[in-house]
Amino acid sequence: MAEPVFERLALVGAGLIGSSIARIARARGDIARVVVVNARTEKTLGRIAELGIADVCEIDPVRAVEGADCVVLCAPVGAYASLAAAIGPHLAPGAIITDVGSTKQSVIRDVGPHVPQGVHFVPGHPMAGTEFSGPDAGFSELFEGRWCLLTPPVGTDAAAVQRIKAFWERCGATVSIMDPEHHDRVVAIVSHLPHLIAFTICGTADDLADETRKEVLQFAASGFRDFTRIAASDPVMWRDVFLNNREALLEMLARFTEDAQAMARAVRWGDASYIEDKVMRGRKIRQALIDINQA
Amino acid sequence: MAEPVFERLALVGAGLIGSSIARIARARGDIARVVVVNARTEKTLGRIAELGIADVCEIDPVRAVEGADCVVLCAPVGAYASLAAAIGPHLAPGAIITDVGSTKQSVIRDVGPHVPQGVHFVPGHPMAGTEFSGPDAGFSELFEGRWCLLTPPVGTDAAAVQRIKAFWERCGATVSIMDPEHHDRVVAIVSHLPHLIAFTICGTADDLADETRKEVLQFAASGFRDFTRIAASDPVMWRDVFLNNREALLEMLARFTEDAQAMARAVRWGDASYIEDKVMRGRKIRQALIDINQA
Numbered sequence A, B: 001m002a003e004p005v006f007e008r009l010a011l012v013g014a015g016l017i018g019s020s021i022a023r024i025a026r027a028r029g030d031i032a033r034v035v036v037v038n039a040r041t042e043k044t045l046g047r048i049a050e051l052g053i054a055d056v057c058e059i060d061p062v063r064a065v066e067g068a069d070c071v072v073l074c075a076p077v078g079a080y081a082s083l084a085a086a087i088g089p090h091l092a093p094g095a096i097i098t099d100v101g102s103t104k105q106s107v108i109r110d111v112g113p114h115v116p117q118g119v120h121f122v123p124g125h126p127m128a129g130t131e132f133s134g135p136d137a138g139f140s141e142l143f144e145g146r147w148c149l150l151t152p153p154v155g156t157d158a159a160a161v162q163r164i165k166a167f168w169e170r171c172g173a174t175v176s177i178m179d180p181e182h183h184d185r186v187v188a189i190v191s192h193l194p195h196l197i198a199f200t201i202c203g204t205a206d207d208l209a210d211e212t213r214k215e216v217l218q219f220a221a222s223g224f225r226d227f228t229r230i231a232a233s234d235p236v237m238w239r240d241v242f243l244n245n246r247e248a249l250l251e252m253l254a255r256f257t258e259d260a261q262a263m264a265r266a267v268r269w270g271d272a273s274y275i276e277d278k279v280m281r282g283r284k285i286r287q288a289l290i291d292i293n294q295a
């Protein structure tokens, strides 16, 4: 077996993402010699212990990170500022702090100031997830074949970035380095806006059902079913994502709205070829995704 | 085996839906003694013959419907008016004409006037589909456990409605009778608007990729992947659906846009509890669908 990437890995947060990392580290053995798991509640931590996917379970985040050469923040991004303020002073010299948060400019803003001299900060975002949350939702194939985007600030230690890259590759992901601002725009359109739309349309449909006092959701055809699946996601995580990627999300929603209005205009005025073109384009994009194995 | 519902069933159109019906009728034997299949092109009809799922393949729709006691229109709804004009005069006295079109007020408008005295017209819509089209996309489980909505105009012969109900039940569907206007509003929100949104957001993302000359679609996270799947659907079918359910679709898009703007405002002003409430609601709706087996 290859040398473990880390001696002591501390996961701060143990839901879908954190517990998936713990499962992988446990199963592989070449990620860290010791895996420390922290969660906010005894309930989650107890479940991690029952699952047997941590070497050490520690409810105090400060104690959890002590002596770790790698700390991964796996909580909702809205919790990062206070978590970083608490653990920052206790990070070991030479350690790496990284994260899995879905937004990156906000994470750099919230965590950056609490990272002491001599500790390396490598923000990251595995582009993998499901609509489920909590320690039982995790599974060791979660990152298999998925992208993990790293957004190290200019001047970040190259060796630290390499170790985080090796870590994610052992988790099954393909790593790409990206500028944080570009990251936030890309995820705003491919992930955050689709979620906002899904949450919204479920509400629109439910209001209609209330209004007509008739079944609506009952007839969820294939189109709608997929939207409700997306909409089943965790409220706290998504609240935090929306609030922490505000500018990019609002920009993408504005672009989408313009495009939807153009489609509405084509429908109203019977512009058949405009509609056909747009649908055809969706088809091409789908085909392109299939070709690059992202479908 | 039960008596077949029909003596001679004619399917006008043999893509995803038409060929699925043909497959079921072939496999079961209690739907019709003879299954006649018509398609627009020799190519599709030849494929139906190769698949061996029709007793008679007939390229001329007029000849296809001659002597049939049930005719099912399975073409895109934009083709219904001219198809009905052509076959109307050749429908057998006492026959039933029905359809599978995704819109119902337009179908009544386009087909109704061509239905001769003594022929029964029972508009229908199986709420089942995939993003694939053509004769090879069909499969005999397509309607299993799905709804089929019938929207017979007031005064339609009750026995004819009963036979169409029996037909769909043997196809595996659960039948519900609905007012055509209500039908069009329900499908506008649960199916047509989600498709319009999916087509649109794929274009918005692709424009962004063009603009930044950078990868965007490559990072399709789970949210976006589902949208591209929906967006892979047939351009002609969806063009026809949008143009033939214009009023309801535009109304639902307007409602959705208002709701999305309210969400945007909450994001802009940091209204965390509003966002959380909306996401929580999505979750509840998903749970409700799971409870009624529509998820």
Ligand SMILES: NC(=O)c1ccc[n+]([C@@H]2O[C@H](COP(=O)([O-])OP(=O)(O)OC[C@H]3O[C@@H](n4cnc5c(N)ncnc54)[C@H](OP(=O)(O)O)[C@@H]3O)[C@@H](O)[C@H]2O)c1
Pocket: A012, A013, A014, A015, A016, A017, A018, A038, A039, A040, A041, A042, A043, A044, A045, A074, A075, A076, A077, A079, A083, A100, A101, A102, A103, A125, A126, A127, A128, A129, A130, A131, A132, A133, A134, A135, A137, A234, A237, A241
């Ligand atoms: N889900 C996805 O699809 C996805 C994909 C990529 C990235 N991400 C990112 O991954 C991170 C975790 O998401 P997840 O899906 O794994 O969430 P999750 O399943 O809800 O788990 C969140 C974890 O964080 C802990 N936590 C919650 N609030 C906390 C706080 N205020 N202080 C300290 N710990 C707290 C929770 O502890 P308790 O259980 O004890 O409350 C739980 O262990 C988020 O930043 C998210 O943006 C998610």
Ligand SMILES: NC(=O)c1ccc[n+]([C@@H]2O[C@H](COP(=O)([O-])OP(=O)(O)OC[C@H]3O[C@@H](n4cnc5c(N)ncnc54)[C@H](OP(=O)(O)O)[C@@H]3O)[C@@H](O)[C@H]2O)c1
Pocket: B012, B013, B014, B015, B016, B017, B018, B038, B039, B040, B041, B042, B043, B044, B045, B074, B075, B076, B077, B079, B083, B100, B101, B102, B103, B125, B126, B127, B128, B129, B130, B131, B132, B133, B134, B135, B137, B234, B237, B241
């Ligand atoms: N797909 C869904 O998800 C879904 C769900 C419920 C209801 N529907 C409704 O079902 C109907 C058929 O949809 P589908 O998905 O089965 O479509 P499809 O796979 O594209 O098949 C359409 C069929 O109609 C024939 N056709 C096309 N244009 C025609 C024309 N102008 N005149 C005569 N025949 C023509 C085609 O013949 P050729 O192949 O020879 O061109 C083909 O056999 C539509 O009205 C649609 O609204 C669809």
